[in-house]
Amino acid sequence: MEQSAVKGQKTNSKSAFMKPHIREEWVGRVYTFVCILVLIATILAIVYFVASKGLSTFITNGVNIGDLLTGLKWDPEGEPAVFGALPFIFGSFSTSLLAALIAAPLGCCAAIFMTQIMPGAGRRFMQPVIELLAGIPSVVYGFVGLSVIVPMLRAIFPGQGIGILAGSLVLAVMILPTITSIATDALAALPGGLKEGSFALGATRWQTIYRIVLPTTLPALLTGVVLGMARAFGEALAVQMVIGNAPHIPRSLFESASTLTSAITLSMGNTISGTAHNNALWSLALILLTMTFIFVFIVRVLERRNHR
Amino acid sequence: MKKMVLVVMALVLTIGLAACGSKNTTNNAANNGANQEAGTNNGTTGGAEGGGEELSGSILAVGSTALQPLVDQVSKKFMETNSGVTIQVQGGGSGTGLTQVAGGQAQIGNSDIFAEEKFKDAEADLAKDLVDHQVAVVGMATVVNKEVGVDNLTKQQLVDIFTGKVTNWKDVGGSDEKITIINRPASSGTRKTFETYALGTKTEDLQGSIQEDSSGTVKKLVGETPGAIGYLAFSYLDDTVKAVKYDGVEASEATVVDGTYPVWAYEHMYTKGEPDAATKAFLDYMLTDEVQNGDVTELGYIPVNKMTVTRAVDGTVTKK
Amino acid sequence: MNAKTADKVATVVICLFAGIIVLVLLGLLGFILFRGLSHISWDFLTSAPETIKAGGGIGPQLFNSLFLLVLTMLITIPLGLGAGIYMSQYAKPGKVTNSIRLVVEVLSSFPSIVVGLFGLLVFVNIMGIGFSLFSGALALTVFNLPLMVRITEQAMAGVPREQKEASLALGLSRWKTITSVMLPIAMPAIITGTILAAGRVFGEAAALLFTAGMSSPRLDFTDWNPLSPFSPLNPFRPAETLAVHIWKINSEGLAPDAGEIAAGASAVLVLTVLLFNFGARWFGRFMHRKFTATR
Numbered sequence: 001m002e003q004s005a006v007k008g009q010k011t012n013s014k015s016a017f018m019k020p021h022i023r024e025e026w027v028g029r030v031y032t033f034v035c036i037l038v039l040i041a042t043i044l045a046i047v048y049f050v051a052s053k054g055l056s057t058f059i060t061n062g063v064n065i066g067d068l069l070t071g072l073k074w075d076p077e078g079e080p081a082v083f084g085a086l087p088f089i090f091g092s093f094s095t096s097l098l099a100a101l102i103a104a105p106l107g108c109c110a111a112i113f114m115t116q117i118m119p120g121a122g123r124r125f126m127q128p129v130i131e132l133l134a135g136i137p138s139v140v141y142g143f144v145g146l147s148v149i150v151p152m153l154r155a156i157f158p159g160q161g162i163g164i165l166a167g168s169l170v171l172a173v174m175i176l177p178t179i180t181s182i183a184t185d186a187l188a189a190l191p192g193g194l195k196e197g198s199f200a201l202g203a204t205r206w207q208t209i210y211r212i213v214l215p216t217t218l219p220a221l222l223t224g225v226v227l228g229m230a231r232a233f234g235e236a237l238a239v240q241m242v243i244g245n246a247p248h249i250p251r252s253l254f255e256s257a258s259t260l261t262s263a264i265t266l267s268m269g270n271t272i273s274g275t276a277h278n279n280a281l282w283s284l285a286l287i288l289l290t291m292t293f294i295f296v297f298i299v300r301v302l303e304r305r306n307h308r
Numbered sequence: 309m310k311k312m313v314l315v316v317m318a319l320v321l322t323i324g325l326a327a328c329g330s331k332n333t334t335n336n337a338a339n340n341g342a343n344q345e346a347g348t349n350n351g352t353t354g355g356a357e358g359g360g361e362e363l364s365g366s367i368l369a370v371g372s373t374a375l376q377p378l379v380d381q382v383s384k385k386f387m388e389t390n391s392g393v394t395i396q397v398q399g400g401g402s403g404t405g406l407t408q409v410a411g412g413q414a415q416i417g418n419s420d421i422f423a424e425e426k427f428k429d430a431e432a433d434l435a436k437d438l439v440d441h442q443v444a445v446v447g448m449a450t451v452v453n454k455e456v457g458v459d460n461l462t463k464q465q466l467v468d469i470f471t472g473k474v475t476n477w478k479d480v481g482g483s484d485e486k487i488t489i490i491n492r493p494a495s496s497g498t499r500k501t502f503e504t505y506a507l508g509t510k511t512e513d514l515q516g517s518i519q520e521d522s523s524g525t526v527k528k529l530v531g532e533t534p535g536a537i538g539y540l541a542f543s544y545l546d547d548t549v550k551a552v553k554y555d556g557v558e559a560s561e562a563t564v565v566d567g568t569y570p571v572w573a574y575e576h577m578y579t580k581g582e583p584d585a586a587t588k589a590f591l592d593y594m595l596t597d598e599v600q601n602g603d604v605t606e607l608g609y610i611p612v613n614k615m616t617v618t619r620a621v622d623g624t625v626t627k628k
Numbered sequence: 629m630n631a632k633t634a635d636k637v638a639t640v641v642i643c644l645f646a647g648i649i650v651l652v653l654l655g656l657l658g659f660i661l662f663r664g665l666s667h668i669s670w671d672f673l674t675s676a677p678e679t680i681k682a683g684g685g686i687g688p689q690l691f692n693s694l695f696l697l698v699l700t701m702l703i704t705i706p707l708g709l710g711a712g713i714y715m716s717q718y719a720k721p722g723k724v725t726n727s728i729r730l731v732v733e734v735l736s737s738f739p740s741i742v743v744g745l746f747g748l749l750v751f752v753n754i755m756g757i758g759f760s761l762f763s764g765a766l767a768l769t770v771f772n773l774p775l776m777v778r779i780t781e782q783a784m785a786g787v788p789r790e791q792k793e794a795s796l797a798l799g800l801s802r803w804k805t806i807t808s809v810m811l812p813i814a815m816p817a818i819i820t821g822t823i824l825a826a827g828r829v830f831g832e833a834a835a836l837l838f839t840a841g842m843s844s845p846r847l848d849f850t851d852w853n854p855l856s857p858f859s860p861l862n863p864f865r866p867a868e869t870l871a872v873h874i875w876k877i878n879s880e881g882l883a884p885d886a887g888e889i890a891a892g893a894s895a896v897l898v899l900t901v902l903l904f905n906f907g908a909r910w911f912g913r914f915m916h917r918k919f920t921a922t923r
Contacts (some may be wrong), residue, residue: 022801032717034710035710035711046746075513105645106648113646135824135901142878144659160536204634205635227737241525248513255516256519265834267494269404270493288741292739295737296733296737398841399841399842407753525878
């Protein structure tokens with residue numbers, strides 16, 4: 001800002017015919033507009049490059065798009081190479097869904113606790129806790145998952161401890177802050193009159209929460225859950241460390257599985273740009289990208305409902 | 309509001325002044341540094357490049373994470389004696405290394421396997437331009453969890469295990485424990501080496517097998533998971549896992565060197581065409597006895613000049 | 629079950645769940661700090677890492693993380709502020725603005741790995757910057773920019789309308805109103821948000837694996853010339869940040885004390901993020917007192 005202001009003064013001496021406040025306004029307008037353009041250019045560039053790389057699997061390597069999406073066998077180095085990404089897609093969906101299922105009740109309860117049951121202490125104590133959870137880096141989550149959750153699951157359940165459940169548990173903790181903070185905002189924004197009316201009619205607190213608060217805030221709560229899922233869907237390192245990475249649809253929650261992200265991180269560095277295997281990994285990235293758009297779309301729809 | 313503007317102005321001024329100030333000091337520091345470096349250069353004419361003419365240039369070596377520590381360490385030594393050369397060493401994986409050296413972004417591409425095995429399909433021609441420099445040998449051992457009670461596995465037993473025919477350790481003479489395979493991803497050079505030279509066949513990823521790309525994680529998982537089997541480079545072996553014999557041959561430097569233990573691979577440093585003077589000097593330095601018997605051994609690799617056998621791209625082994 | 633009992637049961641269950649969350653966090657923090665704190669010393673924080681010997685430190689990584697943060701912020705803040713101001717003040721409500729808002733939303737939920745791959749392809753390979761701090765900063769900007777835009781937009785929207793209208797009524801231009809009336813009022817919220825966003829940058833690893841690289845060349849801390857390849861200030865050198873370092877030693881570490889180093893580094897990372905969090909709160913309160921009449 002300072003820079004543009006300085007620049008503005010320089011041009012001032014040159015073009016005295018322009019009124020200072022109009023010129024000033026013009027500078028501000030152009031500057032902010034350029035910023036927005038950069039933002040839009042960035043997203044267009046990402047979509048363009050990922051799509052061009054991801055689509056080349058189908059165009060230059062002749063892989064059938066249907067085969068990629070529904071194929072069960074992923075054998076990229078075989079003769080002939082087979083690219084069936086369904087196990088990864090399945091893994092991504094099941095881990096993020098399960099993570100959302102674990103985190104959603106917890107997050108909503110935390111939000112209710114903070115807004116309805118103990119607003120004072122809840123805000124002062126829970127809020128920082130949630131923010132801290134959000135601040136812990138994903139690598140650390142993976143590290144803790146591998147050293148705590150995996151051995152624990154191995155001891156309790158049959159199998160190696162590694163698998164979808166381990167991944168979901170790690171992800172659930174990671175997306176808890178997203179769900180909680182959105183839920184808290186939604187609950188706090190609820191008009192007080194609704195609640196008071198319910199209390200005045202003699203309803204207990206739980207009846208009020210269950211019959212009045214939750215139904216009215218449901219779209220917002222769902223928004224939180226979907227955003228949490230989106231985050232879980234795109235998380236890479238923490239999941240890769242605990243999920244096992246076998247390119248198969250697992251038979252149980254405790255069997256090694258893969259997600260789209262873990263498949264990418266596992267092999268990207270080992271493959272050569274331009275080969276079919278590398279292009280197939282870009283296709284996985286393209287699927288991730290498409291899913292992001294879908295998640296955002298769902299959130300939009302939910303928000304529109306909320307506003308109505 | 310004026311106060312705010314003042315604060316901002318003051319901040320900008322301070323930063324600007326600080327920048328100017330530090331610039332002056334950097335120049336001094338740089339001069340000092342240069343002098344010092346010149347001094348050390350005079351002192352160490354007996355170094356690897358005692359030739360006389362001053363080498364200069366900058367080298368970027370990208371690729372294999374397995375080779376990275378070695379190249380990194382040697383490059384630091386090299387730069388101490390050749391102050392005109394700067395070498396940057398990067399990881400990113402063998403594939404990244406070969407991509408970047410073939411594309412000209414890097415001078416050296418580090419790889420765990422022959423470039424011919426990586427460049428396939430439309431890219432096969434690219435491998436022809438690359439010149440191979442084998443700088444070390446890495447041996448790989450089959451490792452198992454300590455509790456399985458097996459200390460030797462034949463080639464056939466390994467094949468049975470990794471193709472899923474045998475799923476319990478008692479079938480290969482161990483305790484009654486389910487076998488858990490800790491494999492590498494299909495793109496991994498380590499896996500390719502293991503499949504080619506230990507199993508002699510390609511394997512598919514089995515349902516329930518675990519895949520990890522990094523040796524540290526493999527070691528951790530094999531050490532912790534009951535009934536686990538995996539494979540590791542010699543440098544990662546320690547007492548948390550147990551290295552088993554292969555067809556009765558112990559996995560050790562000595563058996564790799566004399567050619568009796570077959571599971572090993574070269575570490576390659578590829579250049580595009582013939583290297584320039586500085587790169588060549590660095591690659592030559594990698595092969596000197598000082599490095600081969602020093603850093604290479606220290607980091608758990610096997611010196612390439614010690615080998616009594618050589619291996620070609622197609623896998624044929626000949627006595628030197 | 630009558631309503632009173634249901635109410636009691638529900639209250640207990642909700643409190644229980646809230647308690648579980650607090651316990652999980654305490655357990656997490658306790659685990660990380662308990663394992664790592666004993667390893668942290670001045671020497672650990674300042675010395676260079678060792679490849680195979682025990683006793684390596686995380687000095688360069690810590691510096692890289694901080695430097696990368698500064699670089700990222702240098703790019704993000706002007707862009708984010710500008711775009712945020714445009715969105716809140718200049719954009720006319722309508723289809724275009726709506727779709728721009730959608731772009732911001734999409735950008736902020738992009739998986740970090742996709743951004744990392746994009747960085748590898750565009751910044752590292754096509755633009756030829758190579759694995760470097762600068763590539764890393766650009767990739768992180770992609771993440772941070774939408775956050776920054778949202779923070780600015782919300783903060784600007786929180787400025788009382790009367791203040792803005794009064795300023796416009798005095799004949800000030802829109803831009804002048806924004807910079808000298810609205811921004812100072814919005815500043816505390818913007819700064820708090822920025823610091824929190826900075827914490828996220830500090831812990832990011834997936835995108836940096838592919839852009840800033842995984843090696844830390846020898847740094848010469850006496851050489852402050854940004855153009856020298858060994859200078860810590862050179863933005864075009866490859867750099868491994870703390871989060872990437874944890875990932876690397878966890879997966880490839882050869883040093884005998886790799887586990888302890890990872891634990892120590894994790895503790896440092898978490899402590900730094902905590903510091904950011906508390907810093908943001910404190911600063912937000914401080915600025916709030918400073919800029920508003922509340923004493």
